[in-house]
Amino acid sequence: MKTNSQKIAKIYGGLGLLLSAVVFLSGCSTLQKESNAAKAEVVAPAADAGFIDQPERQSKYADLPFQKVWIKPDFEKSGYQELVVAPVNTQYMLQMDWLHQLSSASLIGSVQKDIEELALYFHDQVVKEFKDDPKQRFRIIQNPEQHRQPTLRLELALIEINPSQPALHAAGWLIPGGGTAAGVVNQRRAAFEGRLRDMQTGEVVATFADRDMQDAGPLDLTRLTWYGPAKGIMDQWAKQFVQIANRKPGEMVTDPTAFTLRPF
Numbered sequence: 320m321k322t323n324s325q326k327i328a329k330i331y332g333g334l335g336l337l338l339s340a341v342v343f344l345s346g347c348s349t350l351q352k353e354s355n356a357a358k359a360e361v362v363a364p365a366a367d368a369g370f371i372d373q374p375e376r377q378s379k380y381a382d383l384p385f386q387k388v389w390i391k392p393d394f395e396k397s398g399y400q401e402l403v404v405a406p407v408n409t410q411y412m413l414q415m416d417w418l419h420q421l422s423s424a425s426l427i428g429s430v431q432k433d434i435e436e437l438a439l440y441f442h443d444q445v446v447k448e449f450k451d452d453p454k455q456r457f458r459i460i461q462n463p464e465q466h467r468q469p470t471l472r473l474e475l476a477l478i479e480i481n482p483s484q485p486a487l488h489a490a491g492w493l494i495p496g497g498g499t500a501a502g503v504v505n506q507r508r509a510a511f512e513g514r515l516r517d518m519q520t521g522e523v524v525a526t527f528a529d530r531d532m533q534d535a536g537p538l539d540l541t542r543l544t545w546y547g548p549a550k551g552i553m554d555q556w557a558k559q560f561v562q563i564a565n566r567k568p569g570e571m572v573t574d575p576t577a578f579t580l581r582p583f
Contacts, residue, residue: 362531365526367421371512385528388526396522401457401458401460401467402460403460403463405438405474407475408474408477409477411477415481441556441557445560446459469519471517475511479509480510509549521572
C-alpha cells in the first residue's frame with residue numbers, strides 16, 4: 320500500500336504537471352499576441368490605395384494577422400462552400416513613387432513585367448494553399464459560372480512592393496546612369512488590399528488589408544531579384560487566408576514569427 324506521503328507526492332506531482340501545461344498554453348497565447356504587437360511596432364499599415372470602398376470602416380482585429388479588417392455584421396462564412404480567386408489587380412502598383420524615379424524606360428518596363436508575374440504568382444499560391452488544405456474548407460472553382468453552391472469571390476490587389484538597397488545594387492540600378500532609386504526605398508515590404516464578395520448578390524461581405532516585411536539573411540538568394548522577398552510574404556498571406564477560413568470562433572491567427580528591423 321502507498322503511504323500518505325506517497326499519495327500526497329502523487330497529488331502534488333499531478334498538480335505540477337497541470338500547472339506546467341497551463342503555463343505553457345498561456346505562454347503560447349502570449350507569444351501569439353506579442354507577434355502581432357511586434358508587427359504593429361515595426362510595420363506601419365500602407366495608405367489606402369482605393370481598391371476598397373469605405374476603407375474608414377476597417378479596424379484592427381486582435382485575433383487576425385491583417386492590419387485592417389471589416390466584416391459585415393451578419394456575415395456567416397459557414398454558409399459558403401465554394402471559392403473563386405479572381406486575377407490579382409496590379410493597377411495600384413504602377414503608382415509607386417520609387418518606380419517613377421527610375422531614369423530608364425527599359426527598367427520601368429522590366430519592373431512592370433515583374434509586377435504582372437508577381438500577381439500571377441500570388442494568385443496561384445492562394446489557389447494552391449486552398450487546394451492543398453487537408454480540411455478542404457472551400458472547393459476552388461476556376462469559372463464563376465461553375466458554382467453550384469453559395470460561393471465567395473476573393474478579390475486581391477497588390478498595392479506596394481519595395482525592394483531593399485542590396486537588391487537595387489544587384490540589379491545595377493545604383494551605378495551612374497543606372498537609375499535614381501537609391502535612397503527612395505530600403506525595406507523589403509509588400510502590401511495588399513482584398514475583399515470578399517458574395518457571388519450571388521454581388522455584395523462585398525468583408526474587406527482586409529495588410530503590409531508585411533520580410534527579414535533576410537546575408538546569404539538569402541532572394542536578394543538576386545528586387546522582388547524576391549515579396550514572394551515569401553505572399554506565401555505567408557496565402558497560408559493565412561486558409562487559416563482564417565478554417566478558424567473556429569475566438570481562435571487567433573497570427574504571423575508565425577516575430578519581426579525584427581533589418582534595413583540592409
